[in-house]
Amino acid sequence: MMNILVVSQYYHPEPFRITDICESLVKKDHNVTVLTGLPNYPEGKVLPEYKFGKNRYEIINGVIIKRTFEIGRGNCKSKLFLNYFSFSISASIKAYFTKDKYDVILFNQLSPIMSGIPALVYKKRHKKKILLYCLDLWPASLAAGGLKKDSIIYNLFHRISKFIYKSADKITVTSSMFKQYFENTLEINSNDIDHLPQYAEDLFSEKYFSENNSTYAKNTYDFVFAGNIGDMQSVETIIKAAYELKDYKNIIFHIVGDGSKLNQCKKLIKTLSLKSVKLYGRRPLSDMPKFYSKADAMLVTLKDNDNISNTLPGKIQSYMAFGKPIIGAINGEGQKVIQDSECGFCCDAEDYKSLAKLILKFSKVDNKEILSKNSYNYYNEKYNKEIFIKKLEEALIELEDK
Structure with missing residues (x-):
C-alpha cells in the first residue's frame, strides 16, 4: 500500500x-x-x-x-x-x-x-x-x-x-x-x-442504457460530438460540414458540451440557419451513455496545427469503449488510430467539405456493425x-x- x-x-x-x-x-x-x-x-x-x-x-x-x-x-x-x-x-x-x-x-x-x-x-x-x-x-x-x-x-x-x-x-x-x-x-x-x-471510464464500456431508451428518432442518421468546445477542438468544422449536408434532412448532428467557443458556434449555427445541428450544453458524465447509445457514429475534430496533431483526444477512447464508429477531421495520432483500428473514416483537420463527404459515405455503407466491432475490439486491445x-x-x- x-x-x-x-x-x-x-x-x-x-x-x-x-x-x-x-x-x-x-x-x-x-x-x-x-x-x-x-x-x-x-x-x-x-x-x-x-x-x-x-x-x-x-x-x-x-x-x-x-x-x-x-x-x-x-x-x-x-x-x-x-x-x-x-x-x-x-x-x-x-x-x-x-x-x-x-x-x-x-x-x-x-x-x-x-x-x-x-x-x-x-x-x-x-x-x-x-x-x-x-x-x-x-x-x-x-x-x-x-x-x-x-x-x-x-x-x-x-x-x-x-x-x-x-x-x-x-x-x-x-x-x-x-x-x-x-x-x-x-x-x-x-x-x-x-x-x-x-x-474510458467504466460507464462507457458497461453500456448501461438500453436501446429502447430512445433519445433521437431513428428514421435519421445521428452523429454525436461530446466534449469540450474550445479553440483546439474546432467544432465549427462539424457545423460547416452540416451546412454542406443541409439538403439531407435525415442527417442530424448532436453537440454535447461546453467551452470557450460555444457562443461562437451558436452564432455560426444561427448565421447558417441550420436546423440539423442540436446543442445540449454541458451534461454530467453519467448522461453520456444516453447520447452515445443513440449515435450512429461519433465525431472527433481538432484544429489544423502540427503541435495539436501530436495529441490523441481522450474522447476517442470513450467512443471506442462504447463500440461506436468514429468519423474524424483530425491529423496525426488521432487519424492514425482511426485508420489502424478500421473503426470509421477520417480526413484532415478542418477539412469540412471532406468531413461532409465522409458522413454521407458512412450513411450509405452496409457494414456499420463491423466498424462498431472494430472500434470496441481495438479499445480492449490497446486502451x-x-x-x-x-x-x-x-x-x-x-x-x-x-
Missing part, C-alpha cells in the same frame, strides 16, 4: 479522467490525496459551493481532496494568466508547509505546465520522487494557441517546461507522438519515456482500463522503491 500525493490543478467536479484514476488507485488499497484548485472549468467561474473558503477539504469515494486558492480562468487571456499562476503559487505554499508524509508523487500534467511546481516543491522538501503523466505538451500548447515561437514569453516557458520535465523522475505520455517532441524540442531522451494512453491502472501502479511502486 502506498501513500500517494496527486498534484492536479483540475479534479472533480471538473470533467477530467484524473478523478477516476485516483478512485481506481483507492480501490487498489492505496491512500490517495489530491492537491488541487477550486472547480471552475470549463465555465471559468469558481462554483458557488467552493467560494469563500468552503469545501477546502473533502473525502469523495475514498480520495482525500485538499483544495487551495485559485482564481477562476474567466474568458480572457489576462484572467487565464492569473488562473495559472494563482494555483501554482498557492499550491506550492501548501506543499511546502504540509507535514503530511507521502511515498510518491503523481503529477497529472495538463495545461499549464507550472501547475507541476507544487510537486517539485514537495519533492525537494521531502526527498520523494515524481511520476509526471503528460497529457498536454508544453510549450507546444502555447504555439498551438498562436504564440510565436520567437517571442520572449514562448522562450521563457520553453525553459520552464524543460526544467519541470527534466525534474520528473519518470515521464509517461498519452500519445506516442509526444516522444518525438521530447526528443527533438526538449532534448529529453525518449527511451526514458513510457507510452500510457488514456482509457483497457485494467491495463492502464496496472501499468500506472507498477510505475509508482518502482519510484517508491528507488
Whole structure:
C-alpha cells in the first residue's frame, strides 16, 4: 500500500479522467490525496459551493481532496494568466508547509505546465520522487494557441517546461507522438519515456442504457460530438460540414458540451440557419451513455496545427469503449488510430467539405456493425482500463522503491 500525493490543478467536479484514476488507485488499497484548485472549468467561474473558503477539504469515494486558492480562468487571456499562476503559487505554499508524509508523487500534467511546481516543491522538501503523466505538451500548447515561437514569453516557458520535465523522475505520455517532441524540442531522451494512453471510464464500456431508451428518432442518421468546445477542438468544422449536408434532412448532428467557443458556434449555427445541428450544453458524465447509445457514429475534430496533431483526444477512447464508429477531421495520432483500428473514416483537420463527404459515405455503407466491432475490439486491445491502472501502479511502486 502506498501513500500517494496527486498534484492536479483540475479534479472533480471538473470533467477530467484524473478523478477516476485516483478512485481506481483507492480501490487498489492505496491512500490517495489530491492537491488541487477550486472547480471552475470549463465555465471559468469558481462554483458557488467552493467560494469563500468552503469545501477546502473533502473525502469523495475514498480520495482525500485538499483544495487551495485559485482564481477562476474567466474568458480572457489576462484572467487565464492569473488562473495559472494563482494555483501554482498557492499550491506550492501548501506543499511546502504540509507535514503530511507521502511515498510518491503523481503529477497529472495538463495545461499549464507550472501547475507541476507544487510537486517539485514537495519533492525537494521531502526527498520523494515524481511520476509526471503528460497529457498536454508544453510549450507546444502555447504555439498551438498562436504564440510565436520567437517571442520572449514562448522562450521563457520553453525553459520552464524543460526544467519541470527534466525534474520528473519518470515521464509517461498519452500519445506516442509526444516522444518525438521530447526528443527533438526538449532534448529529453525518449527511451526514458513510457507510452500510457488514456482509457474510458467504466460507464462507457458497461453500456448501461438500453436501446429502447430512445433519445433521437431513428428514421435519421445521428452523429454525436461530446466534449469540450474550445479553440483546439474546432467544432465549427462539424457545423460547416452540416451546412454542406443541409439538403439531407435525415442527417442530424448532436453537440454535447461546453467551452470557450460555444457562443461562437451558436452564432455560426444561427448565421447558417441550420436546423440539423442540436446543442445540449454541458451534461454530467453519467448522461453520456444516453447520447452515445443513440449515435450512429461519433465525431472527433481538432484544429489544423502540427503541435495539436501530436495529441490523441481522450474522447476517442470513450467512443471506442462504447463500440461506436468514429468519423474524424483530425491529423496525426488521432487519424492514425482511426485508420489502424478500421473503426470509421477520417480526413484532415478542418477539412469540412471532406468531413461532409465522409458522413454521407458512412450513411450509405452496409457494414456499420463491423466498424462498431472494430472500434470496441481495438479499445480492449490497446486502451483497457485494467491495463492502464496496472501499468500506472507498477510505475509508482518502482519510484517508491528507488
